Amino acid sequence: MEQAAPDQKRFAVDGDDVYIDLGPGGVETPEGIYDTDRYTVNMGPQHPATHGVLRLRLEMDGETVIAIDPVIGYLHRCFEKHAESLSYPMVIPFTDRLDYLAGMNQNWSLALGVERLAGIEVPEKVEYIRVIVGELNRIASHLVAFGTFGLDMGAFTPFLWAFRDREKILDLLEWASGARLLYNYIWVGGVARDLPDGWTAKCLEFLDYFEPKLAEYNNLLSYNQIFIERTAKTGIISKDIAVGYGLSGPNLRGSGVDWDLRRDDPYSIYDRFEWDVALGTGEYGPLGSCWDRYWVRILEIGQSIRILRQAINGLPAEGDVKEKVPKKAKAPESDYYVRTEVPKGELGFYIIGSGKDTARRIKARSPSFCAISAMDAIVKSPDNPRMLIADVVATVASLDIVLGEIDR
Amino acid sequence: MLELRGIIDAIWSFIVGLLAGLGIPQWAIELVGYALIAVVMFGVVAVIVLFLVWWERKVSAKMQDRLGPMRVGWHGIIQTIADAIKLLQKEDITPKAIDFPIHFWAPVVTFVAAFMVYVTVPFGKGLIVSDLSVGVLYIIAITTFTVIGLLMAGWGSNNKYSLLGGFRSAAQVVSYEVPLSLALLGVIMISQTLSLGTIVTQQDNLLKWYVWRQPLGFLIFWIAATAECNRTPFDLPEADSELVAGFVTEYSGMKFAMFFLAEFVNMFTASVVAVTLFFGGWMSPFGPDFGPSWMWFLGKTMFFVFVLMWFRWTYPRLRVDQLMGFAWKVLLPLAFLNILLTGLGIYLFDGLK
Numbered sequence: 001m002e003q004a005a006p007d008q009k010r011f012a013v014d015g016d017d018v019y020i021d022l023g024p025g026g027v028e029t030p031e032g033i034y035d036t037d038r039y040t041v042n043m044g045p046q047h048p049a050t051h052g053v054l055r056l057r058l059e060m061d062g063e064t065v066i067a068i069d070p071v072i073g074y075l076h077r078c079f080e081k082h083a084e085s086l087s088y089p090m091v092i093p094f095t096d097r098l099d100y101l102a103g104m105n106q107n108w109s110l111a112l113g114v115e116r117l118a119g120i121e122v123p124e125k126v127e128y129i130r131v132i133v134g135e136l137n138r139i140a141s142h143l144v145a146f147g148t149f150g151l152d153m154g155a156f157t158p159f160l161w162a163f164r165d166r167e168k169i170l171d172l173l174e175w176a177s178g179a180r181l182l183y184n185y186i187w188v189g190g191v192a193r194d195l196p197d198g199w200t201a202k203c204l205e206f207l208d209y210f211e212p213k214l215a216e217y218n219n220l221l222s223y224n225q226i227f228i229e230r231t232a233k234t235g236i237i238s239k240d241i242a243v244g245y246g247l248s249g250p251n252l253r254g255s256g257v258d259w260d261l262r263r264d265d266p267y268s269i270y271d272r273f274e275w276d277v278a279l280g281t282g283e284y285g286p287l288g289s290c291w292d293r294y295w296v297r298i299l300e301i302g303q304s305i306r307i308l309r310q311a312i313n314g315l316p317a318e319g320d321v322k323e324k325v326p327k328k329a330k331a332p333e334s335d336y337y338v339r340t341e342v343p344k345g346e347l348g349f350y351i352i353g354s355g356k357d358t359a360r361r362i363k364a365r366s367p368s369f370c371a372i373s374a375m376d377a378i379v380k381s382p383d384n385p386r387m388l389i390a391d392v393v394a395t396v397a398s399l400d401i402v403l404g405e406i407d408r
Numbered sequence: 409m410l411e412l413r414g415i416i417d418a419i420w421s422f423i424v425g426l427l428a429g430l431g432i433p434q435w436a437i438e439l440v441g442y443a444l445i446a447v448v449m450f451g452v453v454a455v456i457v458l459f460l461v462w463w464e465r466k467v468s469a470k471m472q473d474r475l476g477p478m479r480v481g482w483h484g485i486i487q488t489i490a491d492a493i494k495l496l497q498k499e500d501i502t503p504k505a506i507d508f509p510i511h512f513w514a515p516v517v518t519f520v521a522a523f524m525v526y527v528t529v530p531f532g533k534g535l536i537v538s539d540l541s542v543g544v545l546y547i548i549a550i551t552t553f554t555v556i557g558l559l560m561a562g563w564g565s566n567n568k569y570s571l572l573g574g575f576r577s578a579a580q581v582v583s584y585e586v587p588l589s590l591a592l593l594g595v596i597m598i599s600q601t602l603s604l605g606t607i608v609t610q611q612d613n614l615l616k617w618y619v620w621r622q623p624l625g626f627l628i629f630w631i632a633a634t635a636e637c638n639r640t641p642f643d644l645p646e647a648d649s650e651l652v653a654g655f656v657t658e659y660s661g662m663k664f665a666m667f668f669l670a671e672f673v674n675m676f677t678a679s680v681v682a683v684t685l686f687f688g689g690w691m692s693p694f695g696p697d698f699g700p701s702w703m704w705f706l707g708k709t710m711f712f713v714f715v716l717m718w719f720r721w722t723y724p725r726l727r728v729d730q731l732m733g734f735a736w737k738v739l740l741p742l743a744f745l746n747i748l749l750t751g752l753g754i755y756l757f758d759g760l761k
Contacts, residue, residue, distance in 0.1 A: 154725025160472035
């Protein structure tokens with residue numbers, strides 16, 4: 001058996017030996033390094049702060065975390081393999097189950113990919129409906145991120161406030177699609193059905209109700225001194241790490257990288273609306289901290305409300321909501337990589353068509369997977385000289401991961 | 409006027425007469441008396457705690473736009489009793505690799521220590537089990553005792569999360585004990601006594617409350633007391649999002665309930681000490697003998713319990729190094745400053761009396 005180097009620790013992962021570089025250990029004192037015992041803590045797969053069935057193997061020295069080894073696969077459902085034997089419309093319900101907090105955006109991404117591959121143009125009304133439900137779902141997803149971040153920081157009230165308001169969004173989406181979480185609403189070539197009568201009025205009513213709530217959220221959590229102390233100086237992701245590990249969405253923008261696919265790789269009709277890309281500012285600490293990522297999400301909720309108001313005003317009253325697409329939509333024997341800005345970041349589908357109604361291969365590029373793979377680099381980065389177990393919890397929460405998307 | 413002391417005395421003399429009639433010797437009657445007092449005290453505090461558990465759930469529900477318990481009794485008022493019965497019936501699961509005696513006795517130590525404080529708490533006029541001449545010292549000593557139970561639970565569970573929780577609670581309670589004791593010293597310097605009964609009788613109207621002369625002392629005490637109770641924002645020992653449940657991770661059934669109830673007893677204790685030392689205890693703010701004393705006491709105490717609940721459902725949690733830094737770098741110097749100012753005040757204005 002291979003010997004571990006002095007500063008390495010051997011783990012056995014499913015029969016394979018894995019060596020993790022621990023770096024210099026112990027506590028540094030003027031007399032030298034005071035060596036302390038290191039120990040391993042398994043955080044998860046059943047743990048309140050891992051947002052599902054993620055397992056983080058923490059190498060710890062007292063309360064300080066030295067290395068993180070995320071172990072995934074507890075929620076693996078063979079999405080990509082399933083997608084090879086099902087026709088395109090049948091794959092769309094599976095995408096709901098990737099990021100189950102933002103099903104609309106996932107539906108949209110795959111539908112857009114198949115449409116582009118097959119060269120289908122969708123009616124204008126469909127684009128408006130897609131933007132409306134997509135942005136509503138983005139708000140709902142960011143509300144969960146806000147609430148669970150508070151919960152992981154020990155504040156329970158923001159969580160229930162967020163879920164109270166998210167419930168209203170789910171009611172709206174249920175009215176439109178018939179489902180609360182797994183919608184299967186955005187189809188190839190259109191949407192499942194038109195928005196019901198009176199839906200837009202109800203949606204505007206919700207926006208009027210919801211907009212002032214953001215100030216309440218900020219007073220409760222965002223500007224709380226304890227919360228700022230806990231989050232604004234830890235979990236710092238430099239631009240290099242963020243770009244290098246392929247972070248996207250609010251996680252990338254929290255590090256100050258101005259990149260939003262809705263603007264930089266435009267799809268649908270986002271170029272018709274007036275809105276801004278929210279960026280991390282480093283207001284209370286170094287740029288790229290947990291607070292910055294959190295703050296980007298709060299700002300994005302505000303921007304989504306702006307887009308929603310414009311989209312509802314511009315929604316054509318009449319029009320088809322389904323392009324005439326044969327039931328078995330066929331895509332040519334070529335490939336296409338589609339990417340859209342979902343609440344968690346860049347969701348991409350690499351679709352290889354087979355000329356028939358099933359794909360030869362669909363590969364999903366999920367934003368949460370990239371985010372969680374950066375954890376070890378974040379802990380070992382010189383920007384975060386000492387990460388405690390509480391900081392790891394804050395960082396995982398601020399990355400806003402969803403396990404359904406990581407394991408697929 | 410609705411004072412309970414007279415009623416209690418009447419009941420007691422009735423019991424004494426009954427027992428003496430049976431020819432029971434005097435020492436045995438006294439023994440029965442002590443046992444009765446212990447049972448009654450335990451009962452009173454237990455009922456208050458059961459009420460607090462329900463109330464906390466209602467307060468949190470109100471703050472979170474929920475209803476809270478509604479099904480068992482009027483607005484769920486006997487929900488906690490139902491919960492307690494459920495916990496009593498639950499299987500007591502003990503992991504295999506625990507240190508059995510330590511794991512077994514830890515909840516007992518915590519539970520007993522939490523209740524022992526009430527020996528010297530004046531609940532109302534004459535409603536005090538024993539007005540110890542070292543009352544304040546006794547309370548400080550006994551409240552610290554709970555940490556032994558928490559440390560035992562952390563060690564005995566043989567679980568890394570429990571161990572971290574136990575260590576955290578030990579570090580936290582020991583650290584915050586220092587500014588807490590020093591903050592109480594200000595009151596003791598002015599009142600010139602350690603007896604809680606005497607401290608209460610000294611504050612016989614609103615203007616004589618010690619909080620006016622010790623505002624800084626009260627602030628330090630209140631923050632430190634929140635930390636002593638292991639409540640948000642200082643609930644690190646059982647930080648559920650970090651340590652699963654900290655030292656209670658491996659406990660279930662009644663043992664868990666004992667930790668849980670002890671936490672609420674400690675919360676009530678902190679409010680009791682705050683009220684007794686800084687807000688006139690059972691004395692009414694409008695001079696003596698204005699309304700039943702025990703109602704003043706309970707009313708004031710419940711207000712402070714509410715403040716603790718308010719904290720819990722509003723604030724996030726501190727990080728472990730911030731917690732320790734706050735105790736040693738902020739609270740401790742302020743506590744020393746408070747003692748200095750109090751001493752200066754006594755020297756200049758003859759005791760600020």
